[in-house]
Amino acid sequence: MKNKIFMPQGVEDTHYNQLEIKENATASFKDICKVHGYRQVLTPTLEYYDLFTDGTIHKDNMFKLIDGDGKILVLRPDVTTPIARMVATNYKEASGYLKFSYVSNVFRINDEQSGNKREFVQGGIENIGDCKPDSDAEVISLAIKNLLNWGINEFKIDLGHVGFLKSATDVKITMEDKKHIFNLIENKNQGELCLLLENLNISEDIKKKIIQLPFLYGRPKDVLEKAESLVWNDRMHSSLQNLKEVYSILCEYGYEQYISVDLGMNSHINYYTGLIFKGYVSRYGKAVLSGGRYDDLSSHYGHHLPATGFGINIDELLEAMKMFGLKEELKCFTDYLILYDEETRKSGFELASTLRSKGFIVESDKVQGDMKMHILNASSRNVREILQISEGKVKVIDLRGNQLYACTLSQFVNKLNLEDSWVSIH
Amino acid sequence: MDYINIALSKGRLTNKTFELLSGIGIDFDDYSPESRKLIFMNKDKKIRIVSVKASDVPIYVEQGAADLGISGKDVLIETAADVYELMDLGFGRCKCVVAALREKKLEPDKKLRVATKYPNTAKKYFLSKGIPIEIIKLNGSVELAPLMGLSDVIVDIVETGKTLKENGLDVIDEICQVSARLIINKASLKTKAHEISNILRGLELLMNKKGVNAV
Secondary structure, three states: OHHHHOOOOOOOOOOHHHHHHHHHHHHHHHHHHHHOOOEEOOOOOEEEHHHHOOOOOOHHHOOEEEOOOOOEEEEOOOOHHHHHHHHHHHOOOOOOOEEEEEEEEEEOOOOOOOOOOOEEEEEEEEEEOOOOHHHHHHHHHHHHHHHHHOOOOOEEEEEEEHHHHHHHOOOOOOHHHHHHHHHHHHOOOHHHHHHHHHOOOOOHHHHHHHHHHHHOEEOHHHHHHHHHOOOOOHHHHHHHHHHHHHHHHHHHHOOHHHEEEEOOOOOOOOOOOOEEEEEEEOOOOOEEEEEEEOOOHHHHHOOOOOEEEEEEEHHHHHHHHHHOOOOOOOOOOEEEEEEEOOOOHHHHHHHHHHHHHOOOOEEEEEOOOOHHHHHHHHHHOOEEEEEEEEOOEEEEEEOOOOEEEEEEHHHHHHHHHHOHHHOOOO | OOOEEEEEEEOOOHHHHHHHHHHOOOOOOOOOOOOOOOEEEEOOOOEEEEEEEHHHHHHHHHOOOOOEEEEEHHHHHHHOOOOEEEEEOOOOOEEEEEEEEOOOOOOOOOOEEEEEOOHHHHHHHHHHHOOOEEEEEOOOOOOHHHHOOOOOEEEEEEOOOHHHHHOOEEEEEEEEEEOEEEEEOHHHHHHOHHHHHHHHHHHHHHHHHHHHHHO
């Protein structure tokens, strides 16, 4: 009986104050996307398992269900892949670009007991059909605009490039060794990288250069300069040029101060093909957003379109905002609680309607027993004023100002009409 | 300015770590080897040390509760934490091995039972060898397991091999070399770049000096 009240790992109830904050953050995200021409779409919660099996999300990390016909379904583990599928099937005729935004629940089986959520809200945008560095920069600029709009101003958007790292290991070694090298570079594990390279058939000159890759991170100007002197093939060079261009466009947006570069960055989502990035908020230990260019994903579904986008974990963002003490003022409240008795029920309802039409939040209740109980309940519900109605009179109990006064019903309404500026801001 | 939090493991690596930090001019007056305190502060340099169980260090760092951590490679492999592993600090050296009773013949027609404190490491190792196994997770005195018939082999770390020998066990294979590593939270390296790179530079100089001395 007892375990009926418990919940599975990694999921939780969202209570009203928290939900108010979350909805607010989500709404402002949607607004910003909308005014930049990103149109909102929604993909289904259920998808075929097969959609994700080419390595987008590790198969152990998906929630699986069996369909009536025996096919395996999964709960949406990622939004970019379904959007790419949608574009490849429904927008074949489209010329030019498509801009989409979404806010969806995403489900992933994370390691038990890691504290990570298994259901979270992800907001994101996809800019499809445009391969210019301007579209990469636009996507990143939207990520920055959103963070700033949420009141976060200590953060870094860290830029990397999949092409740079891939072409750096463009030598004849096994896939497994390559993966190993990527991991060691990403985790800046120079010691083990040296040991691994020792036994590989790569020229000494290139080994020396690969060993330096883990430390190509930090201030964009320094890193790009250092990288420039290090590149040893054309593809590395063009990846670096691409990153430079995106960076300089971001500078034109005026976002120079928020950018850092890490050329050792690697992504575990393997559809990325070009510039990738992650967003880190000060004092918050995890990346809250990530994104990048994925030019080949839609061709898996039969229609090639270059694309770039990002996703932000809104649940983690809210935790980061809490660390900054932001948005605490968004607490649920009620402007008026109207207490009526049997005789004044009708006029109570009328007053409630009048107040609601003026934009106030109003609840009503029949008076019963001790007033003290009503007052206690009202203050725990964050009610601002109690209006107790009896025979054409209103007793006003102002819970915030700790005041009490009485007037006639018509006086009360007249006063409201005079003070239009009072209107609640719910 | 925010504090830099360093997680370090209680036990094997503790004293060495304080020595190391002292070597780069970060001292903790309130530390002594007998101390039972879990938090130590250096207010001038804004550095705070939290002393946690060895196997928890990577989790503290991965989740950002600590910016830096000093952890054995054995624990890092076991937790597979998503952190930067920036430096091999060179102390706390040992090996992670597979060991079995001397003269014990492994029966090929039976699933191998492996007792260990490191279930993930053991699984990964035997998977790479193509050997199916059954894990028996223990929390200490793993050497006992084969003796008491609880398992066929063990996976554990050994420093000198003395404990193994005294319990009649032989090393069958070496899984990896272990030493203390400096790990860093991925976000911290980006958002506290300046403060952290100061510590890194200090440690690097110190390690190089030690390297020279050793030669």
